[in-house]
Amino acid sequence: MNLGELRLIRKLTSHDHETLFSFLQEEASFNLFIIGDIESFGYNEDFQEIWGEFTEDGTLKAVLLRYYDSYIPYARSPFNVDAFAEMMKSKHDSIQLSGKTEVVAQFEKVRGLPLGKKRVMYFCECTSDTYVEEETNFDIKIATIEDVDRIIELRNGISEFKTTPSTRRMLLKSFETKTGRTYYIEENGKMVSSASTTAENSLSAMVVGVCTDERYRQKGYASAIMQKLIKDLISEGKRLCLFYDNPKAGNIYKRLGFYDIGTWTMYR
Template sequence: MIKKLTTLDHEQVMKFLMDEPSLNLFIIGDIEAFGYDCDFQDIWGDFAETGELRGVLLRYYHSYIPYGKDNFDLNGFVDILTRDPEFKLSGIERIIDRFEEAIEGDLGRKQVTYFCECRKAQFKGESANLSSVKKANLEDIDRILELRTKIQEFVPNPHAKEMMIKGMEIGKARTYYIDAEGEMVASASTTAENSISAMIVGVCTAPEHRKQGYASLVMEKLMADILEEGKTLCLFYDNPEAGRIYKRLGFEDIGKWTMYR
């Protein structure tokens, strides 16, 4: 049986998601940040007849993330998300593979990435001086988004500014950056920050300023600050060169993540 979840289900939901806390950080983070009763987010749960929770489906705007055990109601979740003509699907590769088989039609551009994590004991920061790295505030958001427009690999998100503002205001996201000659040349952000983890996104350097170590400095400062708070850091990568940089800082692969855009 599938039903929309409420605060009354919270304890059971969080226990269920903690089976794989890093891989579920988006769902955990959005529940902690926005709860069960807001216009841009919904959470559904699939329950067995015994009352055991078997699956969860999160809607955040038009983005949907499913998670579940082997026996969750796949077709029931497919019916929910396909009612949204703008739905975009992402999640753990082994789960999204099942949705691909069940959904007819074009899901969009597919990207499969490695999902990795780093805990404080794994961190291998090397730079002694990170004073050039600054933490962004709301007034810097337009500059951050302008830098991202220079990155060919980044997919534009029409909700990006709104989401960054909201994330900063509620402590769900932060960005660190470096300026050179008055220009923002590199940045890295978090999203889905929650009580136990954070996802690093938007790691980038302006094309004309690459190969100077800027992104590594920004990453080290971001990682040092968040790991000191006792959180686990996670990120995606599909570029082998980027993967080597992240692993040099202490990240380890724990799975694969599929995104449709």
């Protein structure tokens, strides 16, 4: 970066919090990971940094979050892609990049940036419980940290799911930091269907891990759990977000009140 770029791009601190959140809240759903990480870990952790690019008059125009070796950029207008890319390259040989498609796609033309395999998913949100039934006939329970291994066991038994060694660690962390929750249904003491949230913050939450054991499908379990999630989070003043790349799955969520707001791209 040249001297001019250094003056316009700097690491943000708690003194920038109000300016940063005002900027991020314009598209709170797309920024739920950035918002959640800042609310959970602040500005002084070694594993997390957030950088901001400013205009000449001091207006924030773009941000870049680093969480370990993962990066999320966000901007609503043209920004210095090359400068942000140089910052990423200087810290890591392998980069995990994700974000709003229109933003992260601009990094594809940067030479020498080690991006991984590209995956584009639909991004949708739910801001109302209009389509939620008042009551269900199912006993839906809220998981505790003691249920983590049961959740992993359920997911491991489903062909559509790919768990990794970090899955358990991340699930534990979401319980410990209260940035996630899991609702589930069981039969004869066995967890057979569940849905979780992650990256919960004061404004929104990401829905993940919606699954049902293949032997217990077609009973409406997952739909009932999702309806409870929607009802509870909307009552807390939060919007729900989720990714999907299967149109059939998308139609199921849309019947519950979700609607598409764009696409999200990951490079892994």
